[in-house]
Amino acid sequence: xxxxxxxxxxxxxxxxxxxxxxxxxxxxxxxxxxxxxxxxxxxxxxxxxxxxxxxxxxxxxxxxxxxxxxxxxxxxxxxxxxxxxxxxxxxxxxxxxxxxxxxxxxxxxxxxxxxxxxxxxxxxxxxxxxxxxxxxxxxxxxxxxxxxxxxxxxxxxxxxxxxxxxxxxxxxxxxxxxxxxxxxxxxxxxxxxxxxxxxxxxxxxxxxxxxxxxxxxxxxxxxxxxxxxxxxxxxxxxxxxxxxxxxxxxxxxxxxxxxxxxxxxxxxxxxxxxxxxxxxxxxxxxxxxxxxxxxxxxxxxxxxxxxxxxxxxxxxxxxxxxxxxxxxxxxxxxxxxxxxxxxxxxxxxxxxxxxxxxxxxxxxxxxxxxxxxxxxxxxxxxxxxxxxxxxxxxxxxxxxxxxxxxxxxxxxxxxxxxxxxxxxx
Ligand code: PA5
Numbered sequence: 001x002x003x004x005x006x007x008x009x010x011x012x013x014x015x016x017x018x019x020x021x022x023x024x025x026x027x028x029x030x031x032x033x034x035x036x037x038x039x040x041x042x043x044x045x046x047x048x049x050x051x052x053x054x055x056x057x058x059x060x061x062x063x064x065x066x067x068x069x070x071x072x073x074x075x076x077x078x079x080x081x082x083x084x085x086x087x088x089x090x091x092x093x094x095x096x097x098x099x100x101x102x103x104x105x106x107x108x109x110x111x112x113x114x115x116x117x118x119x120x121x122x123x124x125x126x127x128x129x130x131x132x133x134x135x136x137x138x139x140x141x142x143x144x145x146x147x148x149x150x151x152x153x154x155x156x157x158x159x160x161x162x163x164x165x166x167x168x169x170x171x172x173x174x175x176x177x178x179x180x181x182x183x184x185x186x187x188x189x190x191x192x193x194x195x196x197x198x199x200x201x202x203x204x205x206x207x208x209x210x211x212x213x214x215x216x217x218x219x220x221x222x223x224x225x226x227x228x229x230x231x232x233x234x235x236x237x238x239x240x241x242x243x244x245x246x247x248x249x250x251x252x253x254x255x256x257x258x259x260x261x262x263x264x265x266x267x268x269x270x271x272x273x274x275x276x277x278x279x280x281x282x283x284x285x286x287x288x289x290x291x292x293x294x295x296x297x298x299x300x301x302x303x304x305x306x307x308x309x310x311x312x313x314x315x316x317x318x319x320x321x322x323x324x325x326x327x328x329x330x331x332x333x334x335x336x337x338x339x340x341x342x343x344x345x346x347x348x349x350x351x352x353x354x355x356x357x358x359x360x361x362x363x364x365x366x367x368x369x370x371x372x373x374x375x376x377x378x379x380x381x382x383x384x385x386x387x388x389x390x391x392x393x394x395x396x397x398x399x400x401x402x403x404x405x406x407x408x409x410x411x412x413x414x415x416x417x418x419x420x421x422x423x424x425x
Contacts, residue, residue, distance in 0.1 A: 078194020
């Protein structure tokens, strides 16, 4: 279950001053009447998702698990961060699972790509290429290389069985290629943008391949949707979170720092940074989303957070029960002086680090919000993903920007294409 404790600057009076705005924006989201309303397919997706496709996803995922050593998820931005963040959060960073999952298509780095291809050369691998447009250059280059590597060591039929494409239902280069080559395909619905697509096949196929309970994840998202839709602002954690963000933005706190105490959640922060950064950062507006993993980053950023330019507030995602735990052993010599906590587990120490840091930062004038999750499982993660997507839409509409476009991203592409000599640029 999810709970939210807002920072001390936010009181009932502030929340209720947003009441009318929140009600009217909520109507806009439900009735699809706001800016970018063609991209609100994710709102009812937890109940409207394609049940036949989900059955096929689970069946194909089992085939991948039974027949391959590695799955390469090839995509960028919204076409990969959801899957990566959920797989790492739920399976950990050193998963012993029989199917290894690696990521490509998110970089031009020759070092990264060459090393990944070398690693795959002697492995039995499958590829899930994910691209709504089918023309994203990072993804297309990696996919071309992966396809050629597969073709160099497999029959045409084996290659076909090793490639799974997630793309638009009818259009785009990847759709065309998949139809010609006969790949298994899944759909990224045309009314759902990349950064709101984690609960579609974009996230669900790689997650199912990782052995994650995708039904539980959709159920968690459905529960979040139901709760958000029926709860008035006074008790609505999701919309209160959006209101808090707006208030901070308008009161000289232009940076939100997402904080976790679990390294395996660092990609959740990356997903959040994309979701909020791309949805809100336009028309010279929006909070800058940053992230940190504590206590690790307390030894690097901690000084700035405590005493530097007072521009940020924190949103901490705190997991109450870890998957696993370790007891600190007793040591006869006690030269490291740790015997005072011998016999305690690391969850206890991590909790005390959280409590001590929260107090230090609040005392230092850094507003801190805490989202509590009882545990990190597929259900809670589905809930969390939906919670943040809905909060993001509310928050962007409070800023009066379109949450579903990203016009600024095109500028670097145009310059790069011109420099690369692409026709028409
Ligand atoms: O959120 C978004 O829309 C973007 O981050 C896209 O997901 C990203 O640019 C990849 O696009 P595509 O799926 O077309 O390859």
